[in-house]
Amino acid sequence: MRKVVKDLNNIPASLVSKEAIDSLQNIIDTKDNSLIKSDIYRGKYLKTDGSKGDEVVEKLAEIYHGKCAYCEERTLIYIEHYRPKGNVQGSRHGGYYWLCYEWSNLLPACHECNKIGGSKGTQFPVSNKHLTHADCLTNNQKINPVKVKAAYLNSKEAPFLLHPEIDEPKEFLAFEIDANKNGVSIIGIDGIGGRGDKAIGICNLNRQPLLLNRLDYINNYVNTEIKKIFAKLSKGSISKEMFREEMKELFQKLDSHKTDEKRTFTLLRWFVMESADNFHKLAISNLPRNEQEVALAFFKAYKNGTL
Numbered sequence: 288m289r290k291v292v293k294d295l296n297n298i299p300a301s302l303v304s305k306e307a308i309d310s311l312q313n314i315i316d317t318k319d320n321s322l323i324k325s326d327i328y329r330g331k332y333l334k335t336d337g338s339k340g341d342e343v344v345e346k347l348a349e350i351y352h353g354k355c356a357y358c359e360e361r362t363l364i365y366i367e368h369y370r371p372k373g374n375v376q377g378s379r380h381g382g383y384y385w386l387c388y389e390w391s392n393l394l395p396a397c398h399e400c401n402k403i404g405g406s407k408g409t410q411f412p413v414s415n416k417h418l419t420h421a422d423c424l425t426n427n428q429k430i431n432p433v434k435v436k437a438a439y440l441n442s443k444e445a446p447f448l449l450h451p452e453i454d455e456p457k458e459f460l461a462f463e464i465d466a467n468k469n470g471v472s473i474i475g476i477d478g479i480g481g482r483g484d485k486a487i488g489i490c491n492l493n494r495q496p497l498l499l500n501r502l503d504y505i506n507n508y509v510n511t512e513i514k515k516i517f518a519k520l521s522k523g524s525i526s527k528e529m530f531r532e533e534m535k536e537l538f539q540k541l542d543s544h545k546t547d548e549k550r551t552f553t554l555l556r557w558f559v560m561e562s563a564d565n566f567h568k569l570a571i572s573n574l575p576r577n578e579q580e581v582a583l584a585f586f587k588a589y590k591n592g593t594l
């Protein structure tokens with residue numbers, strides 16, 4: 288998960304259409320979740336060539352670069368209601384039906400993060416109290432446009448699940464090589480049972496395929512590249528000066544990748560390059576001790592601008 292900027296004033300037309308407004312009023316009047324229309328929150332429309340499109344899905348895919356808001360894998364996008372529209376697991380709350388078409392409540396998620404059973408589903412634990420429809424109204428009983436925004440609701444409810452458009456995931460999440468060496472796991476860093484831990488648990492962010500895919504990035508884009516440069520030096524096919532140049536070029540490449548949001552696992556890419564300690568633990572801990580020391584010294588020099 289990484290911080291994402293979404294323009295809350297640039298709302299897909301389908302979410303503010305007359306059909307959406309009428310549908311929402313009907314849902315609110317009846318409190319009937321079954322009246323929620325996926326065609327509206329997906330933004331179904333007819334393209335000029337006669338084929339069908341999903342405006343909201345397309346817009347979220349553009350903003351999130353086709354990646355899941357939670358796990359950061361590239362995915363077929365499902366519309367995820369951050370606050371569940373149907374019901375809230377483990378609570379008598381009937382679901383946030385009045386937020387079913389609310390732009391700040393819609394995130395792109397993959398099936399694996401979003402599914403019921405083992406992943407988010409209808410989970411939405413909060414530190415305070417789940418708010419109701421009545422909590423989001425003006426004095427004359429109309430929807431208060433500020434009180435339906437995720438930022439306002441989060442400030443009141445203090446949910447455990449991180450919201451990538453509100454929270455800074457770097458403050459809650461880190462990575463480590465799994466103890467069994469089966470992959471790279473994500474860990475919470477704001478205390479046991481904190482929001483990091485809870486968000487990981489809610490979305491099942493340490494499922495085996497994710498552990499392996501994160502490790503695949505480390506192995507293929509970082510560790511293997513470093514090993515190749517060391518191998519060239521030990522074979523004598525490059526000089527010490529060329530070795531220094533190649534290490535520097537690799538670090539520069541990794542630095543450019545960490546801000547390239549089109550790539551998967553942006554937060555992991557950032558994390559590996561953030562500090563010598565992170566780089567050491569994640570990228571080079573399987574190298575021979577002397578190579579670890581050299582690579583670490585070069586990394587520190589790179590970070591200091593002296594490489």
Ligand SMILES: [Zn+2]
Binds near residue numbers: 357358359397398399
């Ligand atoms: Zn996902």
